[in-house]
Amino acid sequence: MRYILKAYEMKMYDGDTIERIGIPSMVLMERAALSVIESLSERNLMPQKVLVVAGMGNNGGDGLAVGRLLAEKGAEVAFYMAGNPDKMTEETRRQLFILKNLGFSIQSKLELAEYDMVVDALFGIGLSRNVEGEYLTLIREMNRLGKKGAFLLSLDIPSGVCADTGRILGEAVQANLTVTFAYAKRGHFLYPGREYTGKLMVKDIGITESSFLKGRPGAFCYEKEDLHRLLPKRKPWGNKGTFGKVLLVAGSYDMCGACVLCGKSILRAGAGMVKIITPSCNRIILQETFPEAMLYTFEDKPHMEKVKNSLDWADVVVAGPGIGMGNGTKELMEYLLKDKRCPMVIDADGLNLLAAHQDLFELAAERGEGKLVITPHPGELLRLMKMDMEVYKEDREKLIFTLAKGLHCVVAAKDAVTLVAENGREEIYMNTSGNDGMATAGSGDALAGIIGGLLAQGMDCFFGACLGVYLHGLAGEEAAGKKGRYGMTALDLVKELPFVMTFYGPN
Numbered sequence: 415m416r417y418i419l420k421a422y423e424m425k426m427y428d429g430d431t432i433e434r435i436g437i438p439s440m441v442l443m444e445r446a447a448l449s450v451i452e453s454l455s456e457r458n459l460m461p462q463k464v465l466v467v468a469g470m471g472n473n474g475g476d477g478l479a480v481g482r483l484l485a486e487k488g489a490e491v492a493f494y495m496a497g498n499p500d501k502m503t504e505e506t507r508r509q510l511f512i513l514k515n516l517g518f519s520i521q522s523k524l525e526l527a528e529y530d531m532v533v534d535a536l537f538g539i540g541l542s543r544n545v546e547g548e549y550l551t552l553i554r555e556m557n558r559l560g561k562k563g564a565f566l567l568s569l570d571i572p573s574g575v576c577a578d579t580g581r582i583l584g585e586a587v588q589a590n591l592t593v594t595f596a597y598a599k600r601g602h603f604l605y606p607g608r609e610y611t612g613k614l615m616v617k618d619i620g621i622t623e624s625s626f627l628k629g630r631p632g633a634f635c636y637e638k639e640d641l642h643r644l645l646p647k648r649k650p651w652g653n654k655g656t657f658g659k660v661l662l663v664a665g666s667y668d669m670c671g672a673c674v675l676c677g678k679s680i681l682r683a684g685a686g687m688v689k690i691i692t693p694s695c696n697r698i699i700l701q702e703t704f705p706e707a708m709l710y711t712f713e714d715k716p717h718m719e720k721v722k723n724s725l726d727w728a729d730v731v732v733a734g735p736g737i738g739m740g741n742g743t744k745e746l747m748e749y750l751l752k753d754k755r756c757p758m759v760i761d762a763d764g765l766n767l768l769a770a771h772q773d774l775f776e777l778a779a780e781r782g783e784g785k786l787v788i789t790p791h792p793g794e795l796l797r798l799m800k801m802d803m804e805v806y807k808e809d810r811e812k813l814i815f816t817l818a819k820g821l822h823c824v825v826a827a828k829d830a831v832t833l834v835a836e837n838g839r840e841e842i843y844m845n846t847s848g849n850d851g852m853a854t855a856g857s858g859d860a861l862a863g864i865i866g867g868l869l870a871q872g873m874d875c876f877f878g879a880c881l882g883v884y885l886h887g888l889a890g891e892e893a894a895g896k897k898g899r900y901g902m903t904a905l906d907l908v909k910e911l912p913f914v915m916t917f918y919g920p921n
């Protein structure tokens with residue numbers, strides 16, 4: 415598990431380390447610079463001719479120190495500083511003092527020579543507004559040098575990327591490598607900042623969780639190493655009932671694939687049994703392609719007595735993929751929602767029904783904490799919130815928390831970076847696995863199934879949703895590795911799920 419910080423959180427922990435714990439800021443800066451050299455040597459990158467572009471803040475100070483250390487290793491280093499010297503921080507002033515004492519000089523005009531590496535130390539997490547004027551020219555110049563073959567190394571965050579939102583404030587450095595200090599920042603993972611970050615390396619510089627006294631970071635993500643402890647433990651003595659029974663309400667006349675993809679994902683995630691409620695037109699297809707599933711198929715509308723029997727049997731309900739909006743689906747959703755015994759995952763048309771019928775929305779909200787996970791894509795989220803795209807772009811996180819509060823539930827909001835929030839929980843899960851190959855039909859059905867499968871094994875709604883999202887992304891990475899991001903399908907992803915769970919998991 416790794417924390418992902420906003421700029422104010424980093425400053426708060428940084429300040430605590432300096433003031434309360436007592437590590438001088440110059441020590442942190444030197445460690446930051448040393449960690450950059452370490453990162454370069456880990457990647458076998460030892461440049462010969464380097465340009466350091468530094469600002470007046472501490473990011474600039476880091477840059478001056480990195481340049482000095484590279485020169486110690488034999489590189490020819492040129493330094494350029496931008497901004498008003500009156501604004502130079504004390505630490506950066508000290509770095510400049512050291513450089514001058516060592517006989518280095520600062521270019522008064524940027525020399526457009528050939529460099530094999532450019533160190534971008536113009537702005538770090540202190541960037542507070544759009545870049546303009548000389549700063550804009552410098553960012554463009556660094557990118558131009560990058561296009562000519564120089565390796566672009568950004569310190570902490572590419573200059574121009576907003577550390578909190580990943581937005582580009584004017585223009586940003588298109589880094590090959592970003593070495594960030596202590597913790598990753600949101601701008602490294604949120605688009606478009608993620609595209610500018612290049613390879614990200616996070617380096618310890620002595621700021622630790624002991625400085626979280628005034629509050630923990632608001633976001634976290636999972637890493638492969640976490641799967642050992644996160645995956646539900648298998649019980650050697652267990653039978654198929656032990657690992658959970660999932661009732662899947664999916665599919666319609668023209669939509670059988672949703673039953674297959676979602677249902678298979680439920681079992682591939684480790685659940686013991688799945689029963690599908692779907693129209694009878696899907697019966698033969700399912701029995702041929704998915705013989706592991708039990709079925710209740712109906713002709714016109716389901717008999718509620720049969721639905722009740724299935725609910726009595728189930729540990730978890732997954733509802734919505736491919737069910738459509740007509741022909742008794744509203745009544746079916748109403749019946750499912752009223753039975754509050756087990757946790758429910760609602761996806762796709764199940765969410766569209768909630769958006770279209772206020773009474774269903776209210777019933778869903780009445781299920782109570784720990785009983786509902788919803789997995790909307792941006793369109794479904796906006797329909798549920800009755801908002802437009804502008805609001806989404808402005809503050810997606812706020813929207814997700816508002817929805818989680820309104821429905822008393824866990825929201826796994828799908829997008830290039832899927833976020834998971836829960837009503838009453840301050841921290842948000844920010845997913846870092848996956849790729850654009852997963853933007854393919856049926857991928858969402860697979861996610862709903864994976865989450866349902868994890869809940870069936872006893873996981874709590876929030877952590878089950880976070881883990882489901884992470885595993886879905888990892889399986890997507892495996893599928894892309896084998897089939898490529900262009901041609902991979904949702905079924906390829908589902909097939910990789912057992913591999914990622916076994917390879918990185920405890921078995």
Ligand SMILES: NC(=O)C1=CN([C@@H]2O[C@H](COP(=O)(O)OP(=O)(O)OC[C@H]3O[C@@H](n4cnc5c(N)ncnc54)[C@H](OP(=O)(O)O)[C@@H]3O)[C@@H](O)[C@H]2O)[C@@H](O)CC1
Nearest residue numbers: 428442443446471472473537538539540541542543544570
């Ligand atoms: N975290 C840690 O533990 C450690 C952090 N360290 C490093 O410190 C960095 C943070 O340093 P920082 O706070 O001094 O901010 P930084 O990004 O250098 O820039 C601030 C300057 O930019 C200016 N400015 C802002 N926007 C502007 C714009 N659009 N256009 C023009 N000017 C603009 C702003 O001016 P002002 O807004 O005041 O006008 C101010 O002068 C961090 O990223 C890391 O690299 C390390 O030393 C190790 C320990």
Ligand SMILES: [K+]
Nearest residue numbers: 534537571573
């Ligand atoms: K930078």
